[in-house]
Amino acid sequence: MRKRILIIDDDVRHLITAKEILEEEGYEVITHHYAFGATNTVRVQQPDLVLLDVNMPGLSGDRLSKVMLSNEKSKDIPIVFYSSNDEDSLRKAVSEYGVKGYICKGSIFDLRKGVAYYLGQSQ
């Protein structure tokens, strides 16, 4: 069965590009614009992996991850930060919020490789 990936971002450009690039890889990709309502999408769609942007107005990705990881229906779904932030701050956020890891935006190679890696890890 095709793996399902959910991308949550406030920037449509990043949603479009990541979605298409990952669809090219054969994944099923769902997108959620902005942080609000994302927890519900996660619960309903039960993706195999969540790519979560960090800087989002209203509710930041790291706080959102905390909400998802504390919810019974979403706590086992692996979350990976997908952000343009500096790597140091991402590393810090990963260990602080207990998500699986991070992928830096900007490199298609890293995106493909990162997604394959984290999906493999979650099996």
Add this chain to the structure above:
Amino acid sequence: MTFETECHTVGVLIASRENVPPQTRVNRVAENFFGSTSLDAVAIVEGNEPVGLVTRQKLLFTLFRRFGFELYGRKPVITVADTEPLTIHKNERLDVAIDMALQRPVEDIYDEIIVVNDSSCFMGLLSVKQMIIQQSNALANSMVQKEIAKARIKELENIEKIKSQFIANVTHELRSPVNAIIGLAELMKISCEKGYMDQLNDRLSLLMSSASNLRAIITNILDLSKIEAGKMEVIYEGFDMAALLRESAETTRVLLGNKPVEVDVITPISPLHIVSDPLKVRQILTNLLSNAAKFTEKGKISLLLNEEEGRIKIIVCDTGLGIKDEDISRLFTAFTQLEDVTTKRHEGTGLGLTITKNLIRMLGGSISVSSTYGKGTAFEIVLPKMSSE
């Protein structure tokens, strides 16, 4: 704790130079004490060398005993004096001198100390009480200094924190559009390879808007650096403010696209000639109007121009999103500096308004804002009509 840096040498603390020869009669010395209530001790000096010390307390105690005057009054003072008083060199440190003074027998502790120079010549007397006051002042002072230093360290740490947050913010703001451009270019390449030419146009538009977005951010960062480095120059010339306002309104209409938002310009006096920097005034208006266009979904954006007492007043108001009270204070701060990039709740860099405020200040004007969340925002700019230069 060390007093090394705080400590004086005793030479500078000499409290009195009172001295008498050893043969002076006790009565005479007593008269000196009676005559001056502030005189606490007299050194006995022979030639230039100190040979003894009489303190007020001990001399008067001797004289006021039974038959004291009769027994001692006419005798040379040296006979009732302490002939081995504590004597120290003028370069001795204050704390060492105090230690030496306090090591004396209890009844002598507060006796004055004789200070001598390199050739053992009498220089003066030190008051132990005053030295202790001096020492405790030094201690208090060093504590104050320590507090000041602590506060400074905290301030530096804070600056350091703001600096690293600024860098983190810049990193994100610059990378985000660059990453979008790279991603979109990649998608276009895939479209070309697969022959999906119909997708190209949309992607190209997104790519171009990402590129302009990036250019605007870079321009803003460079402008702000220029302002902060004091390298931004003001070039004054005469121009028609009303015309500039109408022109800016036109640009705003383009920015609004299809949104149902009217743009009104109210200029009672036209033309209104002022002397200022037209490029900077245009940049100020563009910044405020592009914000208004971004946050207003329907209704109206109004531009009002007035002249009063040698100044012009421009009001830019909209029926947009509005600003929450708690966010107003951070409005003119780049990247809302104190905000952590990872927990950032606010869209945009805040650079535009920071630059706007700085530009207005450079032109000798001021800006204020009032807003009701959900109803709209009004920025009021006041600029001098003529340059002060």
